[in-house]
Amino acid sequence: MAHRIITQAVIVGARAFGRAFAEAYRHASASSRYSQSAAGSSSTSSHNFISSGLTLDEACKILNVKPPQGGKANMEDTIERFKRLFDVNDPTKGGSFYLQSKILRARERIELEVREAAEAAEREAEVKKGWNPKVYKDR
Template identity: 70%
Template structure:
């Protein structure tokens, strides 16, 4: 009698696990298809990748920090950083603030930086090409 109960438990348990794995696979496949569709809609891919990785849109990030959206990959990073520091410090949990709001502020800054970073890197490369490569030479004393 005990072997019959144990066998039923094993069979039912394996069915439950099998269904759970099948459902998880379906969800992962749907998520992958959605990401692929978003990448096709946005050919440069920066916004789609950054939005999917941080879970925040650029518009939402700009509203959180109360800054203007980057125009053509250019943003006033000094303004973004000053707003970030002010809001981050104001929401410090040790001063009675909210950890949730603090993390949203951090993610907003990271999202804006992810949008602006490729343009900044390209501008730095162009400036280096224009000036020429100047290695830093250290003289021995």
């Protein structure tokens, strides 16, 4: 009689463990697929926030600057506002480390947008110019 109870307890425990393991595997697999799809679209999407956790609009609101138009922004104004806000929120002067990190991420996000737009414009100019390889002839 005791062996039946022990056997049933082992079977029920194994079944519960198997279900939990299968659910954890499904969750990990879905998470992996989501992160791969998000990383795959990050190079082309202008509204991504994988790299810094901020959208471009949020970054512009934090630094109180205009969003880049056509990939061009007034970076001098952006850097000036960044330095002022970063210094004001210095934790040693009684500021907030959280706000200071948000300001840093906002600057990085705007720089990322401008850099991606410049690279895209460079690629487009190269495509319009055409491929002109250097050919060396053997003498």
